[in-house]
Amino acid sequence: MQEKLQSERLGTEPIPKLLRNLSVPAVIGMFVMALYNVIDTIFISYAVGISAVAGLTISFPVLMIIMAISAAIGVGGASVISRKLGAKKIGEANQVFGNIITMILFISLIGFIGGFTLLKPTLVLFGATSDILNYAYEYMFPLMLGTFFFSFGFSTNSIVRSEGNAKFAMNLMIISSVLNIILDAIFILGFGMGIRGAAYATLLAQAVIAIITLQYFLSGKSSLSITVTTLKPKFIIMKEVLSVGLPAFMQQAAGSIMMISINAMLIRFGTEFHVGLYGIIQRISMLMLMPLLGIMQGMQPIIGYNLGANNFSRLKQTVLLGLKVATLLATAIFLIMMSFPKLFITIFSSDPTVIDSGTDAIRILFAASFFIGVPIVCGGIFQALGKVKEALILSMSRQFLFLIPLVLILPHFIGVNGVWMAFPISDALAFFLSGFLLYRNRKLILHEDEIQEVVPFEGKVSTTSQ
Template identity: 60%
Template sequence: MNEQSQRLGTQPIPKLLRNLSVPAMIGMFVMALYNVIDTLFIARGVGILGVAGVSIAFPAMMIMMAVSAAVGIGGASVISRRLGEDRQEEANQVFGNVIFMIVAVSFFGLISAFTFMDPMLKLFGASDEILPYASDYIFPILVGSIFFTFAFSTNNIIRSEGNSKVAMITMVVPAILNIFLDAIFIFGLDMGVQGAALATVIAQAIGSVMVLVYFLGGKSSLNLHLKALKPQWLVIKETLIIGMPAFVRQVAGSAMMIAINSMLIRFGGEFEVGVFGIVQKLTMFTIMPMIGVLQGMQPIIGFNYGAKNYGRLRDTIVLGMKVVTIMSAGIFVIMMALPEVLMMIFTGDQQTIDAGAHAMRIMFAMAILIGAQVVSGGLYQALGKARPAFILSMARQVLFLIPLVLVLPHFFGVTGVWLAFPLSDVLAFTLSMVFLYKDRQLFFKSSDGGSGSTNYSTAPSS
């Protein structure tokens, strides 16, 4: 086992969490920055209808991300625990099966580009005016889905073995390249939203090459053998069960986008969809640093849980919770004080600025609760506890946000869509605290392995 994996069980927790989280946060920050700049370029170079088209098409990308997350995060959780248990060859087998699943699922993205793309976009809420922009954006993304899926999934695998710097580089370089290609294709070549999509595909293809060089160059703790690519049902099953919460979370995000866009068109119009497209990218920008902290926590939690180092497990959870809570408080202050300034980055139209600022102040009213929600679901996932991870991954978006989005606009109009966000934050936070309190002995059990925690299985209940 490489030194980068061994340090998960030996390095002091504050230093280790910082070393793993900071590169992850930088990577997520740059990815979020790319999304913001991408939207900025489209808003300035194409207009609010271009932003609306991307917003309509974005659920399709989120479905691709959902599959990638299920494979990558599920595989990462299994691999980190195998490494903690010193089962190197089994970790290699899991990695090989992850690659097999990536290739298999990417095929369906390619097929969808030539079969049911337009009906899918209409299902997502595309009007006749928005459909051309949405189609131009999503077609190149679907054709190049192999690069998107491979880069996204394997980045989690790299992080699972403790090599956060390489994981950061394979995120940052494509994101920066994407920004430059956006400017060339949108403004230089006047390719509109299709240029933005093409820039994304090229950047992810280069990121995929970087990942291949890393794994095939002997720098990884994992070894990729041809025999490991042979599908093994038990390995695939365990990976997908653990990755299912991430899949549900992303699919729920896609369903949330569809519900929000549909209600905005019904109670407002294309203008409100465009405004939400801008606000939604800013929302991703605020959440990404906390996801970076979680990504730094997960390999530490998985490794030390597998190695039965429960003191290190506890210290990681406590420190991580403190960090994301401080971040959440900072996000609340910024969104309450500076929403107009943030909207002015994207547009000079006063109506758009006012509408976006109004939406953000409502949506982030309970932002201080977001950090604990982000960590709680990922915590159970890193431990391999599929059932609570699944429930918490669904809580905010499926159990609370989508129903509120569908109900509140009937009473409050477009404002009802924005009100659904803080209400769902309160409800999801409460549910997270219930789970964490119920399983407090799991997180604070002694090093002898004794526990009074609920006995969750990593397999679905019958």
């Protein structure tokens, strides 16, 4: 009965209602989750200073690498699981889930060891100067020791959504964020622990979420179950999960490389001040992008389930509605950021220099933000369809193919503003690439007179006419 409640509604409820029910919790949960990053930065900025924010920004690419691997496992696994549930292959779905847990345990062990052996050299490699290295290390070391909590929570949240239980996934993110904010206040302001207090707050919050999530799967509330036999590694399952999740990994990994490149160019053509300034603007960007990411995540289980169920009318309706909503949201983001940039900066700092420089940077960064909805949603569409090549191209396009080269080139001609200018140019290029890939795959998305057969554990889709 629970299995029906969690997954079968993906093939029966009206698409607008279903997309709203799955997206809104994801938006709320991710918004609250982004909010704790914002509040982290606010506490650190006021309690320690802009140099500590720069240290936080330098350390963030390391955390993004962990998140990239977790995203590959979680998003890839969620896509495979939703298609298995749609095809009524519950046993195979449980096998996939068990192998996901095994992969998480392996990654966690590597992260734990890396915290003792590779962290400080990595931070120096990523651009940490002598002034900000200690800040970066104090923040990342506790988090590396707790890699399991991050990986498990990040990966399994996607799995929970894959079976249609978006409300629980939202609650997990809300609990994590609220708890993190409370612990931030206690450790940073109450105990005066500075940036290390922010790390402890994050680690404890993630540990609580890991326990709650594990209890959810063990209690029978999920459509999925964990057994010793499903934990046994199977290469063919892991291969499909990682191949489908590769675009998510590349997107997160490209984000890490992007931040390393940005930090390096800001230090070279500016100072640590500009690195701290970018750290503030990045938190604002994360907050603004949450609704778009929520729409993408709400669409994915619907698309994957109905692909597995050969229900292409619902698949088409989901894609078109998601693209429309994403475009409207992206336009709203553009209008807000062009109208009130100073308001957002003043939340983080009362320093006139930070406010003036940040206001100018925001207007440049978000100059083409009305383009960003389509590329974000399209990446999620192709992941849910199991179209690995297209999803990989999109996941790499804005950051790796466009943004990073522009970040490395433009500052040589126009200084620090070249870093900011790289963003709107990349947004426009990614939009046009997304449109091209949608057009190339229009038959799969728009034609209802074709049957797609999902090949088990291979991540491939074959097409035959009815």
